[in-house]
Amino acid sequence: xxxxxxxxxxxxxxxxxxxxxxxxxxxxxxxxxxxxxxxxxxxxxxxxxxxxxxxxxxxxxxxxxxxxxxxxxxxxxxxxxxxxxxxxxxxxxxxxxxxxxxxxxxxxxxxxxxxxx
Amino acid sequence: xxxxxxxxxxxxxxxxxxxxxxxxxxxxxxxxxxxxxxxxxxxxxxxxxxxxxxxxxxxxxxxxxxxxxxxxxxxxxxxxxxxxxxxxxxxxxxxxxxxxxxxxxxxxxxxxx
Numbered sequence: 001x002x003x004x005x006x007x008x009x010x011x012x013x014x015x016x017x018x019x020x021x022x023x024x025x026x027x028x029x030x031x032x033x034x035x036x037x038x039x040x041x042x043x044x045x046x047x048x049x050x051x052x053x054x055x056x057x058x059x060x061x062x063x064x065x066x067x068x069x070x071x072x073x074x075x076x077x078x079x080x081x082x083x084x085x086x087x088x089x090x091x092x093x094x095x096x097x098x099x100x101x102x103x104x105x106x107x108x109x110x111x112x113x114x115x116x117x
Numbered sequence: 118x119x120x121x122x123x124x125x126x127x128x129x130x131x132x133x134x135x136x137x138x139x140x141x142x143x144x145x146x147x148x149x150x151x152x153x154x155x156x157x158x159x160x161x162x163x164x165x166x167x168x169x170x171x172x173x174x175x176x177x178x179x180x181x182x183x184x185x186x187x188x189x190x191x192x193x194x195x196x197x198x199x200x201x202x203x204x205x206x207x208x209x210x211x212x213x214x215x216x217x218x219x220x221x222x223x224x225x226x227x228x229x230x
Binding site for chain 2: 004036043045093097105107109
């Protein structure tokens with residue numbers, strides 16, 4: 001299957017700083033990428049849908065000014081957690097759908113574990 | 118999004134078949150049934166999907182009830198590496214429909230050696 005990478009795999013930061021997480025589709029082009037958040041022992045919660053070249057669509061309750069999403073190319077989407085606080089500590093996961101493949105299948109990245117001190 | 122209901126947890130023994138059930142009584146005619154699994158500290162992994170007919174691939178089989186209100190993911194011979202949380206998700210297959218995957222709580226599968 002297609003490969004999606006995330007960088008970094010884990011990050012620890014101080015409260016009030018901003019953190020950028022990258023999501024890359026390595027061997028396919030992705031017109032649509034998705035960002036999820038997962039707290040310990042809970043399921044994945046969709047945060048936003050990112051379309052290449054346009055603004056992201058955020059789920060209800062997700063602050064767009066706090067979680068900045070940029071999908072500037074067909075292989076890269078970034079999530080920036082601005083002014084991070086301890087409650088933002090979570091496992092952030094992206095997924096991507098191939099623009100040329102079956103729409104049924106989404107490929108997920110390995111996740112980024114964010115810890116805010 | 119139509120909801121799915123799965124048992125919180127199931128146990129299996131290694132090399133035995135596992136049947137993971139999913140109820141989706143409010144499924145619409147255009148909803149596809151997807152299964153993903155998530156190993157500890159990893160992103161989810163696609164397992165299988167189907168619409169009406171049973172499906173087989175190298176990972177698993179998907180048995181879909183005739184009325185489509187339930188489905189069963191079948192792992193023919195469980196291995197320790199199959200221990201994961203398995204998610205059953207409905208997704209609208211309408212052209213131009215939502216591509217979102219809405220994850221429920223899933224079933225945590227434990228495989229005993």
